Amino acid sequence: MTVELRGLTWDHPRGYRPLEAFEAAGGADGVRVRWDRQPLSGFESEPLDRLAEKYDLLVIDHPGLGAAIAAEAVLAVDDVFGAEDLDVWRSRAMPPTWASYRIDDRNWALPLDAATQTCLVRPDLLTGPPPATWTDVLGLSGIVLCVAGPHAGLSLLGMAGDRTHTTLLDRGRAVTAIEVLRDVWRRSDRSAAALDPIAIHELLAASNDLTCCPLVYSYAYYGTAADDRRALGWAAAPRLLATDGPGLGTLGGTGLAVTHRAYDRVLAVTKYARGLLDTRTQLDVVSPVGGQSASAAVWESDAVDNAWNGHYSATRDTLAASYIRPRFDGWIAFQDELSERVRELLGNDDDAGLAVDRIEADYRARGPAASKVG
Known part of the structure; x- marks a missing residue:
C-alpha cells in the first residue's frame, strides 16, 4: 500500500x-x-x-x-x-x-x-574580473542593487551582522557598510529597485547594459543560457574591509x-x-x-559545478561564512522594518552611526530577549 x-x-x-x-x-x-x-x-x-x-x-x-x-x-x-x-x-x-x-x-x-548573497555578473559584459571589494564595485558601470522587500536589510546584515550574535550589528562595520551602500546606490540603475533576486537574475541575463549586482541571493539555475537569456556568473561577495576573508553574505x-x-x-x-x-x-x-x-557533496562536485557555469566553486566560501539571521518569533516583521530603514538611509544623508544605534536599540527591545523563541 x-x-x-x-x-x-x-x-x-x-x-x-x-x-x-x-x-x-x-x-x-x-x-x-x-x-x-x-x-x-x-x-x-x-x-x-x-x-x-x-x-x-x-x-x-x-x-x-x-x-x-x-x-x-x-x-x-x-x-x-x-x-x-x-x-x-x-x-x-x-x-x-x-x-x-x-x-x-x-x-x-x-x-x-542552500543559498547565500554573492556577487552576480554578466561575464560576457565585464571587461575584467568580478569585483573583489566594494571599492572595485564603485569602478563598474551597469550596477544594480537588490533592495526590494527584505533585501536592503539583508545586505546590511551580510556586510555587518554580528556573527557572535551578541548584538545585531557590528557597529563600526555597519556604519562603513551604510556609507558604501549609499555610494553604490548613487551609481546604480534605479529601474531594478523593486526587483527581488529572481527578477534581478532575469534582468541581468536579458540585458546588454547591466553587468553586476554585487550582493544578491544566487540562483545556479541561471548559469545556463536559454533562447531569451545569457548565462550568468558569480563570485564571492565583495569584501567590505581589506582584512576580510571570503566575502560575507546572509544565509x-x-x-x-x-x-x-x-x-x-x-x-x-x-x-x-x-x-x-x-x-x-x-x-x-x-x-x-x-x-x-x-548537500556538501553537490557543492564539492566538479561535474555539477561545470554544469552550472562555476556557480558552486565561485560561491562556496561565501556560503560557508554566511551570517545566520535571528530566528525569534517576530523576526520577520523586524527584518521588514530594518530593510525599510536601510532604503531610507540610501537616499538621505542622516548620520549612519545614529541610525545604527537606533536599529540596535529597537532590536534589544524586540529581539530574542523579548521572545520565548530565540
Missing part, C-alpha cells in the same frame, strides 16, 4: 522541480508526496499553523522558524527521525545550513536548499519541516526523507533540474 503525503513548497523551478523530479524517478518506495506550490511571500501571509493543518511537509526558511515553533506548526525533527539518520544528514549538509535550523539545542528542519535556502499532521506516518516520512536526501539523489536527480542542494 502506498502512503500519500501532502507537501507545500515555493513556486520557482528551483523550489519545485527537484521534488517533482524525485517523484518522477520513483521517489521513496511506498510513499508519494503531492507537492503544492505558493510564492515565498505566501509563507508569511498565511499563518503557519493553518498551513500545518493542510500539509504534512513544509518547505520553510530559517528566519521564519521562530514563528513556526511559537505557532506549534512544526515538529522538532529530533522527535520524528532517529539519531542515526540525523547524524548522517548533519554530516552531509553544508555546515551553516544545519546550524540555521537549530534552536535551543533542538533541530527543527532538514536542510534542503538563505530552505529546509524540510514536518507538521503534527504527519506524526502518525513517521515511518513514511522517514523513508521519504532518506530517499530525497540521499547523496546520489542530490547529485543525479536534484542538481540536473536546477535544484540548489544543501
Whole structure:
C-alpha cells in the first residue's frame, strides 16, 4: 500500500522541480508526496499553523522558524527521525545550513536548499574580473542593487551582522557598510529597485547594459543560457574591509519541516526523507533540474559545478561564512522594518552611526530577549 503525503513548497523551478523530479524517478518506495506550490511571500501571509493543518511537509526558511515553533506548526525533527539518520544528514549538509535550523539545542528542519548573497555578473559584459571589494564595485558601470522587500536589510546584515550574535550589528562595520551602500546606490540603475533576486537574475541575463549586482541571493539555475537569456556568473561577495576573508553574505535556502499532521506516518516520512536526501539523489536527480542542494557533496562536485557555469566553486566560501539571521518569533516583521530603514538611509544623508544605534536599540527591545523563541 502506498502512503500519500501532502507537501507545500515555493513556486520557482528551483523550489519545485527537484521534488517533482524525485517523484518522477520513483521517489521513496511506498510513499508519494503531492507537492503544492505558493510564492515565498505566501509563507508569511498565511499563518503557519493553518498551513500545518493542510500539509504534512513544509518547505520553510530559517528566519521564519521562530514563528513556526511559537505557532506549534512544526515538529522538532529530533522527535520524528532517529539519531542515526540525523547524524548522517548533519554530516552531509553544508555546515551553516544545519546550524540555521537549530534552536535551543533542538533541530527543527532538514536542510534542503542552500543559498547565500554573492556577487552576480554578466561575464560576457565585464571587461575584467568580478569585483573583489566594494571599492572595485564603485569602478563598474551597469550596477544594480537588490533592495526590494527584505533585501536592503539583508545586505546590511551580510556586510555587518554580528556573527557572535551578541548584538545585531557590528557597529563600526555597519556604519562603513551604510556609507558604501549609499555610494553604490548613487551609481546604480534605479529601474531594478523593486526587483527581488529572481527578477534581478532575469534582468541581468536579458540585458546588454547591466553587468553586476554585487550582493544578491544566487540562483545556479541561471548559469545556463536559454533562447531569451545569457548565462550568468558569480563570485564571492565583495569584501567590505581589506582584512576580510571570503566575502560575507546572509544565509538563505530552505529546509524540510514536518507538521503534527504527519506524526502518525513517521515511518513514511522517514523513508521519504532518506530517499530525497540521499547523496546520489542530490547529485543525479536534484542538481540536473536546477535544484540548489544543501548537500556538501553537490557543492564539492566538479561535474555539477561545470554544469552550472562555476556557480558552486565561485560561491562556496561565501556560503560557508554566511551570517545566520535571528530566528525569534517576530523576526520577520523586524527584518521588514530594518530593510525599510536601510532604503531610507540610501537616499538621505542622516548620520549612519545614529541610525545604527537606533536599529540596535529597537532590536534589544524586540529581539530574542523579548521572545520565548530565540
